[in-house]
Amino acid sequence: MKRTLVIIVALILVFSLVACSSSSTEIPSLEKENMPAEDSNASEEIKPTESKPNDSEPKSDGIAFEELVVVDNDECTVKITGIEPDNMWGYTLKVNLENKSADKTYMFSTQSGAVNGVESDPFFATEVAPGKKSNNDISFMDDTLKNNGINEFTDIELTFKVYDTNDWTSDPVALETVHVYPLGEEKATKFVRESQSTDTVLIDDENVYIVVMGYTNDSIWGYTVNLYLENRTDKTLTYAVDEVSVNGYMADPFWAKEVRPGNVAFTSISWSDTTLEENGITEVEEIEMLFKVYDSNDWMADKLIEETVVLNP
Secondary structure (H helix, E strand, C coil): CHHHHHHHHHHHHHHHHHHHHHHHHHHHHHHHHCCCCCCCCHHHHCCCCCCCCCCCCCEECCEECCCEEEEECCCEEEEEEEEECCCCCCEEEEEEEEECCCCCCEEEEEEEEEECCEECCCCCEEEECCCCEEEEEEEECCHHHHHCCCCCCCCEEEEEEEEECCCCCCCCCEEEEEEECCCCHHHCCCCCCCCCCCCEEEEECCCEEEEEEEEEEECCCEEEEEEEEEECCCCCEEEEEEEEEECCEECCCCCEEEECCCCEEEEEEEECHHHHHHCCCCCCCCEEEEEEEEECCCCCCCCCEEEEEEECC
16 A cells, blocks of 8 residues: 555656646747747847836836926025925925035025916925035925816926025025926926806906905905916016905905916915904905005006905805
8 A cells, every 4th residue: 555655646746747847848939939030130139118217217106207407506506306296295396405605504495386377385495504415395285276176287387596594685596497397398288267157257357367266264264255366467466455444344454466477376365253353243245455466576667457346245
């Protein structure tokens, strides 16, 4: 019985070895049938069907991004080194900053920003000591973009400003505007808002377009008028209000908004609960205000708009 078992086990091992030997010879033969005929140029003709990514090229969630030098002068350097679309703080640009000064601390900041032509300031500012470098993130945490259907960043516009932290009155050592195209410049898109039946158009001319989109009672900011602004000029414009009253009581919201050439903005004018309570206002029935629009860089020039508007929420 033992001899029989030994013979059976031996036969199993033999058949296993034969099968392994057969498979090891058949697979290469199948591959060889698909290979080009061997000749002196065979090695040059065989090319990979898919190129491998360059490990030295910064990538982020499928976005290939080449380092972009925004500023490089005797005083400082600003580089955008990468993109993180799904950063926990929002859509994020990675930046490398260098202070080349021997004795001055510089503040590196973004003076303004826009996404797909919609004003959206990431409110970035950081100090870098003399002779030092810094890696930082510039994140867009503005829910206004997403709430208005902007889920893909195709054109990011940023204006960088670098200045002496201890002397705000001095001229900046760098002031530069740059466009970043995460998907390539050919795929850059401009946001276009569709008019709504609930819109109240305040002003619509060749220079500006001002619309009241609606009213909300915000738990933090108070009673709020939601606005949509368009700048149809080639100048940076400031939108502001003056002589504001609510239900006949003077109530200045201290509001102003800057919009760069060709851009649009979503913004709000708010009155705190305290302001309304002090004037005995329990329900907003009428808002009257003098709307002004003027060139941000020339306050002395004639205003493009200076018109009194009345709202009845």
